[in-house]
Amino acid sequence: MENYRKSSHTVYDIKFRVVWITKYRKPILRADIAQRARDLIREICRANDVEMIKGYVPRDHAHIFGSVPPYLAVSQLAKLVKGKTSRKIMMEFKILSRAFWSRHNGN
Secondary structure (H helix, E strand, O other): OOOOEEOOOOEEOOEEEEEEEOHHHOOOOOHHHHHHHHHHHHHHHHHOOOEEEEEEOOOOEEEEEEEOOOOOOHHHHHHHHHHHHHHHHHHHOOHHHHHHHOOOOOO
C-alpha cells in the first residue's frame, strides 16, 4: 500500500492520463512558451492536490499522467488546466493572438 494516497476518510489510487493539442495543431509550444505552460500546469495541479507522475510538453500538444483525489473529476481538472493555461499564455505572449485569432489563410 505504499503507492496509495490517503485523506481523512479514504484511501485511493486514481490515475489518469490527459493529452490535448494546440489549436490547429500549430507547433507553438517552444522555449519560453513551453516553459511557461509547464509551470502553469504544475501550479494548477499543486493547487488542486493532484500528484503529477509524468508530464511532457512537445511542440504541438501536452501530456499529463498523474493521480487525482476522489473529489475532483478528471474532466474538471482538464477544464481547469486547459482554460487557465490558455488564458494566461495568450495574455503573456501577444504574438500568439495573431497566430490564432487573425484571418485564417491556411498558413
